[in-house]
Amino acid sequence: MARVVVDVVLKPEILDPQGQAIVGALGRLGIDGVRDVRQGKHFELEIDDAVDDDTVTRLADTLLANPVIENFSIRRR
Amino acid sequence: MRVGVVTFPGSLDDRDAARAVRLAGAAAVPLWHKDPSLHDVDAVILPGGFSYGDYLRCGAIARFAPVMESIVSAAREGLPVLGICNGFQVLCEAHLLPGALIRNARRRFVCRDQVLRVHNTATVWTTAYRREQELVIPIKSGEGGYVADERTLDELQANDRIVVRYAVENPNGSYRHIAGICNGSGNVVGLMPHPEHAVEELTGPGTDGIGFFRSLTGAGV
Numbered sequence: 001m002a003r004v005v006v007d008v009v010l011k012p013e014i015l016d017p018q019g020q021a022i023v024g025a026l027g028r029l030g031i032d033g034v035r036d037v038r039q040g041k042h043f044e045l046e047i048d049d050a051v052d053d054d055t056v057t058r059l060a061d062t063l064l065a066n067p068v069i070e071n072f073s074i075r076r077r
Numbered sequence: 078m079r080v081g082v083v084t085f086p087g088s089l090d091d092r093d094a095a096r097a098v099r100l101a102g103a104a105a106v107p108l109w110h111k112d113p114s115l116h117d118v119d120a121v122i123l124p125g126g127f128s129y130g131d132y133l134r135c136g137a138i139a140r141f142a143p144v145m146e147s148i149v150s151a152a153r154e155g156l157p158v159l160g161i162c163n164g165f166q167v168l169c170e171a172h173l174l175p176g177a178l179i180r181n182a183r184r185r186f187v188c189r190d191q192v193l194r195v196h197n198t199a200t201v202w203t204t205a206y207r208r209e210q211e212l213v214i215p216i217k218s219g220e221g222g223y224v225a226d227e228r229t230l231d232e233l234q235a236n237d238r239i240v241v242r243y244a245v246e247n248p249n250g251s252y253r254h255i256a257g258i259c260n261g262s263g264n265v266v267g268l269m270p271h272p273e274h275a276v277e278e279l280t281g282p283g284t285d286g287i288g289f290f291r292s293l294t295g296a297g298v
Contacts, residue, residue, distance in 0.1 A: 010179075014224055015250065017184045063141075066134055066170065068177045069224060 003077040004047055004056055008065045009040035078103040078294055081118035083148070083164075085110045085139050089126035090161065090273060097273040098122070101290035113143040120157035120201075120293055121148055123164025125217075125271055135178060135220050136166035145171060157201045157293055158265045162218055165257070165267030174258055174267050175233070176225030182250025186219040190282040191270050193256050194244040197237050200263035205288035212241070212285035214270040216248055216256075221269040223251035223258075233258055240266055 010016050019037040026034045043064055047056070056074055065072040080098045082105055084091045095105035106118050110128075115121065129138035139145060145167070152158045152173050160168040168174045181187060190213050195206040206212070225233070230253055233239050241257040249269070257268025272286030 013226075014179065015182060015222070017180045017182060021184055063133070063137065066137065066177055068169070068175075069179060 002047055002049060004045045005075045005077060006043040006045065006056075006060045006064050006072055007040060007075075008043070008060075008070050008072045009038055010069055011071055014069050078120070079106050079116075079118045080104070080290075080293070081106045081108040081115060081121040083108045083110060083121065083123050083144055085126070085128035085142060087127040087130055088124050088163070090124040090271065091126070093271075093273045094122045094124040094161065097276045097287065097290045098294075100276050101287060101294045102296040103290070103294045108144055110139070110142040110144050113147045115144075115147050115151060115156075120159070121151075123148075123158065123160040123167050124273070125162030125164060128163055128167065131163075131220075134166075134170065135163060136168075136170040139163075139167045140170040149173060152260075152265050155262065155264050159202050159289065159293075160265075160267035161271055161273060162221070162269055165269055166220070168265060168267040173265050174260060175229045176223055176258070178220055178269070179222045179224055180220050181218070181222055181248070186217070187221065187248045188217040189215070189248070191216040191248060191256075192244040192246075193241045193270060195241055197240045197259065197263075199237070200240055200259045200266050200292075202259075202266045202289050202292050203240055205292040211244055212288075213275065213282045214272050214286050215274045215282065216270040218249070218269055221249040221251065223249075223255040223269070225252065230255075236261070241268055241270075 018039045022037040060072045082095045098105040193212045195210045242254040259266045272289040275281040275286030
């Protein structure tokens, strides 16, 4: 068994209204200096050792992320 | 004519879509997400709602439903498919249409009667309209912002694949005011507004939406 972490974020050119809402809320919290927030998704997968890197890339590319609007990164722990 | 209307867990507007089909003179055939059979329908509608709770991304899980595998291959063979709201999101996730739909630019769920302008009257779903015709059709969505890269947007525009645009005001920040698009052959159309909610004076802002269904059935407007 291995743990694989997949992080998904919107591409830089795609507007992130949720991130902007967080920036606005931080201002109301009295915290200054946070200029930008990009919100993403974090997946933790428990996978059998037999599952190879290509398969993990394929599942991230076809289901976890939508490559039209999102980038993803994969880390094996 | 038999028109299939798909029900996913979380679909909301399947009944309204079926009613619009009947008003346009066709038989509505319920299709179930787990059943890969299309039951010999002549066209398919993917209705609005929140399929699979909008988990992961809107339409992302629905794309892998057994019924969708049949619909994707039939659509590539020319089966007319109309995706409304969540159905549009499913069509984008299934790569039958390019681009994606993201959260509304102003972060608010928008529910109102929306003015649209028809740009392409050659798709199987829009022949009943005139070019530049304005329609009033309800929109109700939180993730209706249409996005795609510049190359895709240019290609859509150059090939007349922008079917309807938002007129007067853009409710969700959609690039180039896009409300609906079609595939290259014009048999697959997706749009965020709900034509099935504008088919009867009693319950809608008017009957501007019935043209989508009559275009298919040939019942005239």
